[in-house]
Each structure stands twice: as C-alpha cells, then as structure tokens.
Amino acid sequence: MTRKERIEKMLHELRYEIEVGMLQGDIEETIGFEWCVPISKSIPEGVVLCSFRTRPMHRQAAFGIGMEEPRLRIIK
Numbered sequence: 044m045t046r047k048e049r050i051e052k053m054l055h056e057l058r059y060e061i062e063v064g065m066l067q068g069d070i071e072e073t074i075g076f077e078w079c080v081p082i083s084k085s086i087p088e089g090v091v092l093c094s095f096r097t098r099p100m101h102r103q104a105a106f107g108i109g110m111e112e113p114r115l116r117i118i119k
Contacts, residue, residue, distance in 0.1 A: 061097065072099045 044052075064070035076095045083089035 065097075073097055 061070070061074070065072060074095070074097045078093050080091040080093060083091050
C-alpha cells in the first residue's frame with residue numbers, strides 16, 4: 044500500500060468517526076486542525092498549508108456545491 048493510499052484510507056476513517064461522533068453528540072460541530080509543510084515542490088521557497096475544518100451550514104448550501112447526502116443516520 045502506498046503512502047497516498049494509506050492517507051486516503053485514514054481520511055475515510057476520519058470521516059466516519061466525525062459523522063458518527065456528531066450524530067451521537069459526542070463531538071462538537073466545529074473542529075479545526077491546521078499545519079504547515081515547510082516545503083513546496085511547485086512554488087520555490089514556498090510552503091504547503093494543510094487545514095481541516097468542520098462547520099454547520101444550511102443543507103441546501105452544502106448540497107448545492109456537489110456535496111453528497113450523509114450516509115449515516117441515527118435510527119431509534
């Protein structure tokens with residue numbers, strides 16, 4: 044498995060954990076994480092900014108930009 048494949052797998056796992064955590068009320072709706080990779084291959088003397096952010100928004104706004112419907116739902 045390549046590094047890129049491992050990262051993609053971890054991102055899918057992160058998505059699952061966030062969806063379940065929010066549906067069950069274990070985590071807040073706003074989470075942020077940001078870091079900087081100190082080198083860029085495409086910009087000389089540049090850096091790569093990496094960021095992750097969650098925020099609440101209206102359903103119509105989210106799905107209007109190509110987002111898919113949530114896959115997980117709480118069934119009582």
